[in-house]
Amino acid sequence: MNVMTERWYAVGSIHEIPRRGARCVKHGDVTIAVFRTAEDKIFALKDKCPHRNGPLSQGIVHDGCVTCPLHNWVISLETGEAQGADEGRTASYPVKLDGQTILLCPTPSRAFAE
Amino acid sequence: MRKQKLVIIGNGMAPGRMLEHLFETAPDAYEVTIFNAEPRVNYDRILLSPVLSGEKSYEEIIIHGDGWYIDHGVMLYKGHKVVNIDREAKTVTSEPGETDSYEKLVIATGSNPFIIPVPGHDLPGVLNYRDLDDVQAMMLAAQSHDKAVVIGGGLLGLEAAAGLKARDMDVTVLHLMPTLMERQLDAAASYLLQRELESRGIAVMTKANTKAILGTGKVEGVELADGTVILASLVVMAVGIRPNAALAKEAGLEVNRGIVVDTGMHTSDPDIFALGECAEVGGQICGLVAPLYEMARVAAAHLSGDTAKTFVHTDTPTKLKVTGIDLYSLGDFAEGDDREEIVLRDATASIYKRLILRDNRIIGTVLYGETADGAWFNDLKKKGADISEMRDTLIFGQAYQGGAPLDPTAAVAALPDDAEICGCNGVCKGKILSTIKAKGLTSLDDLRAYTKASSSCGTCTGLVEQLMSLTLGDAYNPSAVKPMCGCADLSHDDVRRLIKAKELKTIPQLMQELEWRTSCGCAKCRPALNYYMVCDWPDEYADDYQSHFINERVHANIQKDGTYSVVPRMWGGQTSARELRAIADCVEKFDIPTVKVTGGQRIDMLGIRKEDLPAVSAELGKAGFVSGHAYAKGLRTVKTCVGTDWCRFGTQDSTGLGVRVEKFMWGSWTPAKVKMVVSGCPRNRAEATCKDVGVVCVDSGYEIHFAGAAGLDIKGTEVLGLVKTEDEALEHIVALVQIYREQGHYLERIYKWAKRVGIAEIREQIMNDAEKRRTYFDRFVFSQKFAQIDSWSERASGKDEHEFTPMAELRLEAVQ
Numbered sequence: 001m002n003v004m005t006e007r008w009y010a011v012g013s014i015h016e017i018p019r020r021g022a023r024c025v026k027h028g029d030v031t032i033a034v035f036r037t038a039e040d041k042i043f044a045l046k047d048k049c050p051h052r053n054g055p056l057s058q059g060i061v062h063d064g065c066v067t068c069p070l071h072n073w074v075i076s077l078e079t080g081e082a083q084g085a086d087e088g089r090t091a092s093y094p095v096k097l098d099g100q101t102i103l104l105c106p107t108p109s110r111a112f113a114e
Numbered sequence: 115m116r117k118q119k120l121v122i123i124g125n126g127m128a129p130g131r132m133l134e135h136l137f138e139t140a141p142d143a144y145e146v147t148i149f150n151a152e153p154r155v156n157y158d159r160i161l162l163s164p165v166l167s168g169e170k171s172y173e174e175i176i177i178h179g180d181g182w183y184i185d186h187g188v189m190l191y192k193g194h195k196v197v198n199i200d201r202e203a204k205t206v207t208s209e210p211g212e213t214d215s216y217e218k219l220v221i222a223t224g225s226n227p228f229i230i231p232v233p234g235h236d237l238p239g240v241l242n243y244r245d246l247d248d249v250q251a252m253m254l255a256a257q258s259h260d261k262a263v264v265i266g267g268g269l270l271g272l273e274a275a276a277g278l279k280a281r282d283m284d285v286t287v288l289h290l291m292p293t294l295m296e297r298q299l300d301a302a303a304s305y306l307l308q309r310e311l312e313s314r315g316i317a318v319m320t321k322a323n324t325k326a327i328l329g330t331g332k333v334e335g336v337e338l339a340d341g342t343v344i345l346a347s348l349v350v351m352a353v354g355i356r357p358n359a360a361l362a363k364e365a366g367l368e369v370n371r372g373i374v375v376d377t378g379m380h381t382s383d384p385d386i387f388a389l390g391e392c393a394e395v396g397g398q399i400c401g402l403v404a405p406l407y408e409m410a411r412v413a414a415a416h417l418s419g420d421t422a423k424t425f426v427h428t429d430t431p432t433k434l435k436v437t438g439i440d441l442y443s444l445g446d447f448a449e450g451d452d453r454e455e456i457v458l459r460d461a462t463a464s465i466y467k468r469l470i471l472r473d474n475r476i477i478g479t480v481l482y483g484e485t486a487d488g489a490w491f492n493d494l495k496k497k498g499a500d501i502s503e504m505r506d507t508l509i510f511g512q513a514y515q516g517g518a519p520l521d522p523t524a525a526v527a528a529l530p531d532d533a534e535i536c537g538c539n540g541v542c543k544g545k546i547l548s549t550i551k552a553k554g555l556t557s558l559d560d561l562r563a564y565t566k567a568s569s570s571c572g573t574c575t576g577l578v579e580q581l582m583s584l585t586l587g588d589a590y591n592p593s594a595v596k597p598m599c600g601c602a603d604l605s606h607d608d609v610r611r612l613i614k615a616k617e618l619k620t621i622p623q624l625m626q627e628l629e630w631r632t633s634c635g636c637a638k639c640r641p642a643l644n645y646y647m648v649c650d651w652p653d654e655y656a657d658d659y660q661s662h663f664i665n666e667r668v669h670a671n672i673q674k675d676g677t678y679s680v681v682p683r684m685w686g687g688q689t690s691a692r693e694l695r696a697i698a699d700c701v702e703k704f705d706i707p708t709v710k711v712t713g714g715q716r717i718d719m720l721g722i723r724k725e726d727l728p729a730v731s732a733e734l735g736k737a738g739f740v741s742g743h744a745y746a747k748g749l750r751t752v753k754t755c756v757g758t759d760w761c762r763f764g765t766q767d768s769t770g771l772g773v774r775v776e777k778f779m780w781g782s783w784t785p786a787k788v789k790m791v792v793s794g795c796p797r798n799r800a801e802a803t804c805k806d807v808g809v810v811c812v813d814s815g816y817e818i819h820f821a822g823a824a825g826l827d828i829k830g831t832e833v834l835g836l837v838k839t840e841d842e843a844l845e846h847i848v849a850l851v852q853i854y855r856e857q858g859h860y861l862e863r864i865y866k867w868a869k870r871v872g873i874a875e876i877r878e879q880i881m882n883d884a885e886k887r888r889t890y891f892d893r894f895v896f897s898q899k900f901a902q903i904d905s906w907s908e909r910a911s912g913k914d915e916h917e918f919t920p921m922a923e924l925r926l927e928a929v930q
Contacts, residue, residue: 009922011921012921012922016921018659018660019660020634020660023921025920025921025922025924026922026923027924031920054676058664059637059664060637060640061660067637069664069672074636074637
């Protein structure tokens with residue numbers, strides 16, 4: 001693991017995201033969707049559904065998942081993996097809370113772990 | 115291997131089944147072409163009666179959809195009646211002029227209804243009962259709720275009568291013989307049947323000899339030989355069928371009553387087969403589906419090279435497909451010196467059972483009111499079983515033999531594996547049990563898909579369900595409700611009922627009380643629950659923004675690339691220079707790539723970036739537009755034609771009414787989208803008769819239609835009723851939509867809701883109960899107080915701004 005790549009950015013306060021909702025963070029050409037669940041847990045996924053690139057930030061958030069607005073794929077907020085019969089995975093990003101502040105690392109989790 | 119050319123004339127159930135067998139055993143043997151005189155695919159004619167009575171739709175009785183023909187590479191000519199077979203050249207030619215050559219030909223032209231050649235038999239309003247066109251004509255005629263006469267008290271005639279009665283016609287059945295269904299029933303069972311029909315309000319006249327059909331220009335009545343005249347605007351003739359063998363006869367094939375075939379279904383020409391109702395085997399013709407399906411099996415075998423299979427006539431049980439009447443008849447039940455009979459009667463319960471025995475063996479059965487043991491009696495008859503051992507208890511049925519307990523599934527459990535359960539499709543008990551186990555099936559639909567058991571006339575459904583519960587135990591629950599999603603075991607109906615009964619007024623409260631398995635539902639149940647709450651508690655419940663689909667959150671329609679489209683409301687489809695200019699300006703200002711006119715008489719602007727949406731709304735709002743709710747489970751559009759304002763045929767101010775309805779009704783959520791139309795005259799140029807709600811203006815007022823569809827399903831509307839004034843039209847439409855709001859399942863369109871709760875029931879509540887109608891109307895008006903808020907002006911003034919702007923754009927320095 002390369003510690004040098006671990007950079008955390010403050011992207012805003014948890015109160016700026018509605019519960020069971022999402023906001024977007026722009027990172028160059030990439031849009032990252034930051035989700036807040038009913039229990040105030042925070043997750044970050046690339047804002048593209050593995051199916052047809054639907055903007056996941058616009059979906060309905062329920063339990064630990066989001067349902068894509070285009071064709072109703074259900075994506076795990078934690079792993080980015082499609083649930084049920086569908087197969088596919090979208091990139092997830094490390095994200096954590098420092099008090100009310102959301103800290104995001106814009107390098108995808110899997111690359112991060114390798 | 116080169117494929118041979120197989121041409122089939124006719125596309126009914128017999129050739130359809132033959133192809134299924136053929137594609138299974140020899141999928142690559144033939145290149146198939148079908149000529150169908152009817153302009154449609156293969157559908158289940160046995161189920162035309164439920165279509166007539168309104169219990170099923172045409173879509174539900176289709177056996178092979180268009181996709182099936184494509185998948186199997188079958189060329190299907192719809193609406194092509196074959197007029198000539200040239201056996202020399204081996205070609206057939208259709209009426210529209212298509213000629214195709216064959217190497218093997220199958221004639222399956224079915225039968226024609228027998229027409230009694232009395233004066234007036236060709237008047238408009240005299241119908242037969244053979245195909246979907248006949249049913250549709252009857253359904254149309256039934257909209258008059260006038261008097262109908264059915265000539266013929268046999269199977270078809272009685273089903274037609276019951277269907278027309280279900281559609282509110284005043285029905286009289288005329289039957290030439292002294293008792294109904296005399297070929298299938300004895301006098302006692304006929305009596306019970308007649309009494310049951312009469313108690314349903316169907317008049318039955320036996321020994322009624324039709325002398326003439328009266329009327330000038332159209333049917334007005336029927337005159338009997340004894341001089342009696344019965345008034346009627348519709349006459350259905352269902353007195354029998356005769357094989358349609360004319361084409362074969364012209365082609366020089368051997369024809370008797372039907373097309374003569376051997377037990378391998380070959381006609382007198384070795385390359386031509388015939389099967390179905392047009393075929394005659396061993397001097398007999400068949401009209402019930404089971405022997406026709408057997409013919410299909412034999413013909414398919416011979417076509418694929420297995421010439422060992424032969425057709426044998428067997429007795430087929432008869433059942434009447436009228437809901438609530440249980441009737442079963444099999445074999446020979448005439449009286450005779452060499453016969454004995456066992457009879458059971460229960461007058462209060464209207465049960466009659468009769469077994470006809472010869473040499474201690476069952477040769478015939480008539481059951482009325484209680485038919486569960488039909489399959490067992492049939493099995494004993496087929497096997498020629500000696501019944502002397504159980505003679506004393508035989509009539510009570512199988513559950514009483516050997517002192518077995520009175521478990522409802524005991525009878526079916528005791529049947530041997532080769533007992534036939536589904537007569538139509540020839541499926542025996544063993545096949546059903548083994549398929550359930552092998553495929554791990556748990557639902558009736560799946561079982562039907564794999565075995566076809568109970569998929570034709572459906573009368574054996576009860577037996578099939580018993581077999582399922584026998585095999586699966588508690589895992590099979592026939593009355594199992596379809597849960598609204600995986601989060602709960604409750605159906606939409608249950609949830610709606612409990613919201614009211616338990617006064618559940620928030621989603622968390624509901625999930626707690628109704629034991630939801632997930633912490634905050636899913637994308638299926640949350641929008642539904644949110645809608646139910648908004649609908650039932652309009653003044654108390656706070657609409658949950660996060661339980662709406664994105665389109666309803668941003669008041670625009672998401673597109674495949676994540677951009678949005680916006681449709682401004684144009685009341686009644688009318689616009690002006692000022693509005694068009696504002697749209698044009700907006701398109702240029704925001705560089706909107708596509709502008710399109712919609713099917714609902716509106717203008718759609720596509721390809722708008724999400725972050726531009728508030729500004730686009732503001733811009734359009736300045737010109738006086740409100741959101742067109744093109745995304746909403748709510749009132750979308752009211753289309754109109756120009757009516758008396760301009761049109762020389764217009765009878766009322768259709769545009770005015772359309773604008774008024776739209777302004778009155780936009781805003782409140784509904785279970786699914788609602789599209790309306792007001793047409794200014796019966797020419798119906800705004801296309802009112804395929805919409806959720808349609809109004810057709812006539813001289814005498816406003817004819818209100820509802821429950822049409824023109825999307826995935828195509829369905830003409832039902833007539834709700836005729837009202838005199840515009841005010842009444844509005845009140846009726848609003849009340850109708852409010853009932854739908856209160857009863858509909860989320861995402862269930864009006865036509866599906868209406869089918870579920872019943873057209874007649876809805877009509878009754880709106881047309882015949884002014885007080886109820888008024889309370890529905892008032893409840894809608896109340897809910898509008900909280901719903902008619904222009905979402906665009908809210909957005910433009912900054913509401914939910916977070917939805918449209920990114921939370922952050924990442925800069926380069928790290929914080930940790």
